[in-house]
Amino acid sequence: MSKHSCEDAVAHVYSYLDGELGRIKTTRIRRHLRKCPPCMGAFSFEDRLKMIVRERVREEPRPEVIDRLRSFLAENEPGFEK
Numbered sequence: 048m049s050k051h052s053c054e055d056a057v058a059h060v061y062s063y064l065d066g067e068l069g070r071i072k073t074t075r076i077r078r079h080l081r082k083c084p085p086c087m088g089a090f091s092f093e094d095r096l097k098m099i100v101r102e103r104v105r106e107e108p109r110p111e112v113i114d115r116l117r118s119f120l121a122e123n124e125p126g127f128e129k
């Protein structure tokens with residue numbers, strides 16, 4: 048596997064995972080990944096990372112939780128501005 052196609056694959060990892068690459072580039076990178084375990088490893092790592100981030104975003108505190116936290120801070124932190 049040539050170094051160039053590794054660089055090409057890695058350079059496009061985020062666009063690839065976001066589905067922003069065109070069909071031709073996506074196919075080329077997918078083909079490269081099948082033949083290149085190190086790149087495949089890097090891509091699946093990024094994929095897992097994105098999944099974790101997505102889960103974290105889903106766990107974002109709801110507004111009422113933030114309000115409760117804010118009033119708790121207002122009562123317990125003398126310098127806290129509402």
Ligand SMILES: [Zn+2]
Nearest residue numbers: 052053083086
């Ligand atoms: Zn590679």
